């Protein structure tokens with residue numbers, strides 16, 4: 892079980908795997924950082940690239956934890 896903070900604030904989420912951690916963080920992200928998600932809105936390609944980058948950065952953080 893790993894506990895990692897949100898990449899935007901100090902909200903913590905715990906999970907066994909990165910995929911579970913991402914699921915655990917999703918409701919928090921939608922509530923606390925809806926403005927950030929809205930500001931990243933672009934073409935589907937841009938949003939996919941942004942999401943891929945986010946996943947890579949946070950997976951690295953999760954693996955290092």
Ligand SMILES: [Zn+2]
Nearest residue numbers: 897899900902
């Ligand atoms: Zn947060």
